[in-house]
Every structure is written in structure tokens, then in C-alpha cells.
Amino acid sequence: MAYTFNAQRLADLVRACRDREGIDQRTLAARAQSSASTISRIENRTEKLSPDLDTVMRVINACGIRLEEFIDADDESGKAQIQDISTQLRASSELSAATRQALAAIIQAVRIQLSDQNTQDTEL
Numbered sequence: 001m002a003y004t005f006n007a008q009r010l011a012d013l014v015r016a017c018r019d020r021e022g023i024d025q026r027t028l029a030a031r032a033q034s035s036a037s038t039i040s041r042i043e044n045r046t047e048k049l050s051p052d053l054d055t056v057m058r059v060i061n062a063c064g065i066r067l068e069e070f071i072d073a074d075d076e077s078g079k080a081q082i083q084d085i086s087t088q089l090r091a092s093s094e095l096s097a098a099t100r101q102a103l104a105a106i107i108q109a110v111r112i113q114l115s116d117q118n119t120q121d122t123e124l
Contacts, residue, residue: 002074003082003109010060010070011043017063032062053107057089071106082106 018028025039032039034055042059060067067086073079081102088099 003078003106004072004074005109006070006072007045010065011045013065013069014039014059014063015043017065028059028062032058034058061089067106 014028018025021028023031025036025043029036029039032055038055039059042056059065066083067089068079068082071082073082085099085103085106088096
């Protein structure tokens with residue numbers, strides 16, 4: 001099972017959230033307990049995009065973005081797993097062991113993909 005992280009989609013969703021709410025990056029950053037520079041890096045997809053999971057989760061929660069909106073899987077069971085994790089994350093900060101393990105696998109796949117993308121970008 002392979003997962004795909006769509007950084008452009010996440011950037012678009014975060015920007016759309018700000019536009020919809022009529023807020024600037026600093027206001028969103030305050031809501032997400034983050035920094036305006038982190039919001040800017042996400043929106044502009046800079047090479048230093050790799051904020052940690054907690055930061056990404058705070059930003060997407062502040063915007064009401066679901067995981068399945070910017071992470072995809074190559075099969076139906078993977079897609080269902082992402083939706084289950086997303087539902088659990090919205091419902092509770094306490095995750096089951098199975099959910100933590102599944103989320104860790106997705107995050108690892110995304111980190112590998114981001115690392116590969118950054119390597120390709122620097123080679124150009």
C-alpha cells in the first residue's frame with residue numbers, strides 16, 4: 001500500500017481557509033499555535049515545508065481540513081484507513097494503538113515522498 005501526499009492541495013486548502021475566514025497568516029498561526037512563517041511555508045510549498053506532525057495537525061484542525069483531502073492511498077483499504085484516522089482525530093485526541101500505528105505508516109510514507117521531492121528539486 002502506498003500513500004501520496006499532495007503538498008499543493010494542502011497549500012491550496014490552507015489558503016482557501018484563510019480566504020474563506022478573511023484572516024491573515026498570523027491569525028491562522030495563532031489559532032493553530034504555530035508561526036506565520038510556518039503557514040507561509042505550507043502555502044508556498046517551500047523546500048523547508050516539512051513541519052512536524054503536531055504542527056500539521058494543528059493547522060488542519062484550525063482550518064477544518066481532513067487528512068483525506070491531501071493524503072491519498074493507492075487502494076480502497078488505504079483510503080478507508082485514512083478516513084478512519086481522520087474521523088478519530090476529529091473525535092478524540094486519544095488514538096487507539098492500531099490507529100497510531102497506521103498513522104505512523106502514513107507519515108513515514110509521506111516523509112519519504114517529501115524527501116524524494118526535495119532531492120529532485122535541488123538536483124534541478
